[in-house]
Every structure is written in C-alpha cells, then in structure tokens.
Amino acid sequence: MDLISIKRKYRNIRNSILGAFLIVCIVIFMILMREIYNEIAFEKFYLSYINLYDEIAIKEQEALEQQKAEAEKLRLEKLPNLTEQGKTNIANIYHSDTKRVFLTFDDGPSKVTPQILDTLKQEDVKATFFLLGSRVELYPDLVKREYQEGHFLASHGYSHVYSQIYASPQAVLDEYNTSITAIRNAIGEQEYNPHLFRFPGGYKGGKYASIKKEADTLLAQNDIVHVDWNCITADAAGNKTTEEFLAELDKTAPKYNSVVVLMHDAGNKQATADALPQIIAYFRDRGYTFENFYSIIK
C-alpha cells in the first residue's frame, strides 16, 4: 500500500468518526431540546391548573361569604327593635287607615299549638304569640318552630300566677326577663328581645291595677311596651263551638279598622285550634290583611 492510499484510508476513517460524532451530537441535542420543551409545557400546564384551582377556591369562598352575609341579614331582620316610631305605632294600635288584624295567642305553647301552627302555615298568616316562660321551657321545639315560621314571639310573663307576678312592679319586670331567657334558649338566639309584653289578665283594672300601672312605667324605662286587645273570641270563657266563636267575634271586630284578637293556645283550648280556619276566613272575607307585631316593632 502506498502512502497516498494510506492517507486516503485514514481520511475516510476520520470522516466517518466525525460524521458519527456529529450524528450523536445532533441526537443528544434533539433529546435535550425535547426534554426542555416537555419541561416548559408541563410547567405551563401545571401553572394553568393551579390558576384554575385558585379561581374555583376563590369563587367557593365568595359564595360562602355571600351565604353567610344573607343568613346574618335574615337573623338581624328577625331581631325586634323598638324605635320611637314603634312606640307611636303601639299607642295607635287600634287605629289604621286600612283594615288590618293581629291574631294573638296567649298562655302557650301547649299540645294544641302544632294544629294552630299548621293552620297558620296553610293560610299563610303570621301571628303573635304571648308566651309563658314556664310553658316555653316545656315545649322549646314548638317555640323554635313559631320563630322559624315568622311569627312574633312576645312575653306574657313566666308564671301567670297573679299573686307572684303582681307582687311588685319589679316582679313583673323579673318575669318578663325570665320569660325572655326561656325564649332565647328555645330559639338559640341570645340577642332576641321583643320589647313587647301582655299583662296576664289584661292591663286595665282588677285587684292589681295600681301595681300594673307602676310596672308599666318600669317596663317603659326598660324599653318594653305592652298591648292588650280590642276583640275577643270568647275562648277564655271555656270551650265553645266555632259558631259561638264567630258570633262573639262579630260583636267587636266590625267596630275597628285595626283589630287585635285575643285567643289562647293553652292545653285546654282545642276549640280555638278547631275554630281558627273559620276565624281567618271571617277576616279575609271582610278585606282585612293579617299582620303581626314585626310590622310595629321592627
């Protein structure tokens, strides 16, 4: 082999090695580029996923905050607030330009209360319950139902024993406060205060007239007003038929544009629960709208 052919062979081998090296470099370069591309693509995907997750979490948080705000608004709306306007409204409770009626139930709750609540729900009427603290403690779930269904919960004292509640003006205020504590515990709302009281036996006259008058001043100093009634159904006089209820109602109701009806939902007042659909029909037929004391004490 001559020198020239040795050189040519060497050059061929060198070129082949260089070519192979170049191919290996290109392959390595391509693999690297692919890895870098994948890395960037994954990062992009990961970031977009994180952003999406953040957006969902923010939206969920916003919806939760909104739900909480709405629940709080509803809670505050159900806490009665006695303003100067409310005091004027109470003073003028039996006067109104339009026909309105307040259905009120004293001495409950009891075993007849569920039927009364069922009727009120069916007829879409909101009433006012003057609750006895001692009865509230026996039937807290019924009181909670009354509250949840939009009825106004007011105080009728704790004991309904005249010698106890009318022992002194302070005893009246004390019974108001203990009945409110019972209502608060039943409904799970420690800020609730109706600012509204109904004297057992009514405000006017009787053996305890002077104590009631002094108690009324003490109650007013504590931002509590009282209300009686201007219409009865005779359910205080024992069990009656629905016809007798309506006849009694018809003696007083037509005299007023603004009617406060006295009824009772004590345990022995089944007749009241039975007559309620007819009582509601009586007022509805005569163009009255039904209100409870939320429209007075807002």
Ligand SMILES: [Zn+2]
């Ligand atoms: Zn009573």
